Amino acid sequence: MSAPTAPRPVVSTTPRPVMLGMPALPPTSPRGVGNLRGDESFPAFARHSLQDAQLRRNLGNATQTIRGKREQVVAEVDDWQELREAGRQLKVHTMAQLETYLPQLEAAVTAQGGVVHWARDATEANQIAIDLIQAKGVDEVVKVKSMATAEIGLNEALEAAGIAAVETDLAELIVQLGHDKPSHILVPAIHRNRSEIREIFLREMEGVDPELTDEPAALAGAARRHLRRKFLSAKVAISGANFAIAETGTLAVVESEGNGRMCLTLPETLITIMGIEKLVPRWSDLEVFLQLLPRSSTGERMNPYTSMWTGVTPGDGPQEFHLILLDNGRTAVLADGEGRDALNCIRCSACLNVCPVYERAGGHAYGSVYPGPIGAILSPMLTGIEDNASLPYASSLCGACYDVCPVKINIPEILVHLRASHTETYAAEHRRPSVEATAMKAVAWVMSNPTRWKLALRSGRIGRILGRQRGMIGEVPLPLAKQWTDARDIPQPPQQTFRDWWAKEHKES
Amino acid sequence: MKIALFITCLADAMFPQVGQATVTLLTRLGHEVVFPADQTCCGQMHVNTGYQKQALPMVQSFARVFEPYDAIVAPSGSCVGSVRHQHELIATRFGTPGLVDDVQAVAEKTYELSELLVDVLGLTDVGAYYPHRVTYHPTCHSLRMLRVGDKPQQLLRNVESLELIELPDADQCCGFGGTFAIKNVDTSTAMLADKMRRVLDTQAEVCTAGDSSCLMHIGGGLSRIRAATKTVHLAQILASTRDHPAQLADSRVGHAEVVS
Numbered sequence: 001m002s003a004p005t006a007p008r009p010v011v012s013t014t015p016r017p018v019m020l021g022m023p024a025l026p027p028t029s030p031r032g033v034g035n036l037r038g039d040e041s042f043p044a045f046a047r048h049s050l051q052d053a054q055l056r057r058n059l060g061n062a063t064q065t066i067r068g069k070r071e072q073v074v075a076e077v078d079d080w081q082e083l084r085e086a087g088r089q090l091k092v093h094t095m096a097q098l099e100t101y102l103p104q105l106e107a108a109v110t111a112q113g114g115v116v117h118w119a120r121d122a123t124e125a126n127q128i129a130i131d132l133i134q135a136k137g138v139d140e141v142v143k144v145k146s147m148a149t150a151e152i153g154l155n156e157a158l159e160a161a162g163i164a165a166v167e168t169d170l171a172e173l174i175v176q177l178g179h180d181k182p183s184h185i186l187v188p189a190i191h192r193n194r195s196e197i198r199e200i201f202l203r204e205m206e207g208v209d210p211e212l213t214d215e216p217a218a219l220a221g222a223a224r225r226h227l228r229r230k231f232l233s234a235k236v237a238i239s240g241a242n243f244a245i246a247e248t249g250t251l252a253v254v255e256s257e258g259n260g261r262m263c264l265t266l267p268e269t270l271i272t273i274m275g276i277e278k279l280v281p282r283w284s285d286l287e288v289f290l291q292l293l294p295r296s297s298t299g300e301r302m303n304p305y306t307s308m309w310t311g312v313t314p315g316d317g318p319q320e321f322h323l324i325l326l327d328n329g330r331t332a333v334l335a336d337g338e339g340r341d342a343l344n345c346i347r348c349s350a351c352l353n354v355c356p357v358y359e360r361a362g363g364h365a366y367g368s369v370y371p372g373p374i375g376a377i378l379s380p381m382l383t384g385i386e387d388n389a390s391l392p393y394a395s396s397l398c399g400a401c402y403d404v405c406p407v408k409i410n411i412p413e414i415l416v417h418l419r420a421s422h423t424e425t426y427a428a429e430h431r432r433p434s435v436e437a438t439a440m441k442a443v444a445w446v447m448s449n450p451t452r453w454k455l456a457l458r459s460g461r462i463g464r465i466l467g468r469q470r471g472m473i474g475e476v477p478l479p480l481a482k483q484w485t486d487a488r489d490i491p492q493p494p495q496q497t498f499r500d501w502w503a504k505e506h507k508e509s
Numbered sequence: 510m511k512i513a514l515f516i517t518c519l520a521d522a523m524f525p526q527v528g529q530a531t532v533t534l535l536t537r538l539g540h541e542v543v544f545p546a547d548q549t550c551c552g553q554m555h556v557n558t559g560y561q562k563q564a565l566p567m568v569q570s571f572a573r574v575f576e577p578y579d580a581i582v583a584p585s586g587s588c589v590g591s592v593r594h595q596h597e598l599i600a601t602r603f604g605t606p607g608l609v610d611d612v613q614a615v616a617e618k619t620y621e622l623s624e625l626l627v628d629v630l631g632l633t634d635v636g637a638y639y640p641h642r643v644t645y646h647p648t649c650h651s652l653r654m655l656r657v658g659d660k661p662q663q664l665l666r667n668v669e670s671l672e673l674i675e676l677p678d679a680d681q682c683c684g685f686g687g688t689f690a691i692k693n694v695d696t697s698t699a700m701l702a703d704k705m706r707r708v709l710d711t712q713a714e715v716c717t718a719g720d721s722s723c724l725m726h727i728g729g730g731l732s733r734i735r736a737a738t739k740t741v742h743l744a745q746i747l748a749s750t751r752d753h754p755a756q757l758a759d760s761r762v763g764h765a766e767v768v769s
Contacts (some may be wrong), residue, residue: 047695448567
């Protein structure tokens with residue numbers, strides 16, 4: 001312990017008024033950069049994607065398989081519920097103490113020879129990466145599969161700066177070569193089949209054998225030969241991170257293929273871009289997450305490769321390490337007391353695999369790199385609700401996502417919260433209420449009062465005149481009801497409501 | 510035991526037979542059923558569609574109307590889920606601390622039908638008779654919000670002459686989801702199609718559940734494709750006895766007298 005420093009000289013003893021400024025919400029992710037916003041609303045996109053039989057089949061098969069595997073390996077763990085609770089508490093604690101742990105991480109990484117950069121948003125993070133790569137004088141980098149870099153549109157930004165980014169995760173490579181977008185957090189090319197992959201490789205891969213078949217082993221072999229050349233020539237690698245340990249400054253990436261480890265060890269320079277929420281306080285916290293993540297994600301007891309690195313080690317691995325800490329709307333999520341648990345996500349994608357909406361509509365319908373139930377809550381909070389207003393409604397609130405979440409994020413509750421945020425934001429910004437708001441207000445007015453409700457029930461029976469021969473209202477010519485009757489019949493209202501029946505029964509007795 | 514019936518707005522307006530069956534069943538079991546006439550709706554549709562503040566009067570009304578009773582039953586897992594999990598939120602956000610206490614107290618004694626029968630009344634055999642091939646769809650809110658588990662199946666297994674066929678992928682949502690069925694009609698219908706396929710694969714005469722809303726959705730789809738399988742609420746099966754057997758045609762979704 002060093003001696004206490006001398007007290008600072010007192011400049012002035014007169015209290016002066018201080019302007020602290022008005023409290024403001026932290027900024028959301030900026031428009032025009034990155035991949036958090038779609039071109040169409042969820043229902044509009046889903047309308048197209050639902051017609052894709054290949055997609056429906058692939059998604060159905062893949063999600064069912066992973067669901068089954070997950071269920072099996074989770075059932076093996078006696079203390080799974082305790083583990084989930086531990087994971088949740090660790091995340092909640094960390095998010096509440098970011099101002100302690102982030103500087104601690106920065107100090108630890110710096111002490112180990114790394115350089116830490118702070119990026120407010122996608123634009124800043126991309127620019128920092130571009131500057132670092134250009135300083136190395138290279139025009140090609142290899143990449144580890146990373147959600148954060150997909151979120152900020154790093155590949156697009158690098159391309160604009162004349163730098164080619166080579167994705168080395170097999171599925172990401174397929175997506176990249178196909179000039180396509182990922183549709184699943186873990187299995188980005190889940191929407192592609194073997195023969196499509198073969199065609200993409202034949203068209204886009206340099207020096208590929210023209211006799212390439214669509215056998216999985218042959219496709220993997222072609223990708224391996226392509227990537228080996230890239231690994232051996234790359235001077236700079238870019239990665240994300242699954243975890244960062246504040247006390248040691250250690251970064252961790254978990255993966256299946258080993259291509260990530262090639263990127264993390266072979267090039268001279270490593271640049272890691274990490275959302276500020278990926279932090280855990282202590283080394284021992286990984287004990288919890290390294291059990292939760294693989295079982296929830298791939299349905300494996302342990303993922304094949306867990307790579308960890310702490311700063312730089314002379315003579316071993318990259319000799320220059322940069323860590324870019326990314327906000328890009330995360331502080332705005334943190335400011336939302338009801339929604340902030342979305343930051344606890346460890347990107348396992350278990351919620352996607354159990355979601356009946358995701359399984360049918362597919363990942364692209366969410367318009368963001370974060371699809372499925374977690375995307376439906378995270379994307380609107382990162383961008384501001386108005387830019388992803390349809391996402392909180394892209395759920396039947398069935399609750400399957402909450403049951404499987406390894407860190408117990410109550411996704412249905414946050415969806416309901418965001419729906420309220422949406423209608424309340426709309427009401428505050430528009431003088432005229434929406435048609436829906438007017439209707440809901442009218443219904444609430446009726447339902448808040450028994451007399452009005454009884455009257456409405458009586459007059460509602462006018463609907464019976466619309467009844468058809470089978471006793472069903474087949475197609476009601478009302479705009480809202482049409483959405484229902486397009487695909488389902490609705491029963492004709494009964495002659496007598498329950499309350500009328502009750503009143504009659506009890507009058508006579 | 511004196512039991513107050515929360516009929517739910519949907520059953521009141523569209524499925525009175527479900528309320529009648531609930532009354533018949535509980536009366537047969539020796540309980541007094543009362544129907545507080547000032548009840549309206551739990552407010553779930555408003556909360557789930559983003560209109561939380563508008564739900565406040567309904568939440569207040571529910572607490573006021575049902576406060577005097579020892580036990581409240583509703584033939585709906587979803588509406589009980591709203592009472593138990595959403596009313597406190599609305600009271601906390603827009604009401605008074607007194608209202609929070611009131612909604613908590615009422616929520617504690619509000620039960621879904623199978624919960625009331627199995628947990629409160631301690632029954633798994635209610636003396637019912639239903640000579641049909643039946644499959645059970647556990648609705649999402651019964652399953653994952655209320656955690657009723659296999660209580661409905663326990664009750665169904667003890668119904669005389671009922672053949673219970675297991676529904677494959679039973680825990681998958683039918684695609685109803687309240688206004689989801691309207692706002693995301695295409696995805697909702699795709700989910701419904703898969704649910705109907707599973708139901709039809711069982712070759713059951715009847716698909717039952719604890720929620721009229723989900724049954725209205727599944728039944729509306731089955732009716733549209735002119736399938737023979739009918740949707741019948743759990744209460745109607747449990748109310749059926751040898752002396753007063755339920756007529757299948759009477760309980761069909763959409764089967765009501767036509768006014769021309």
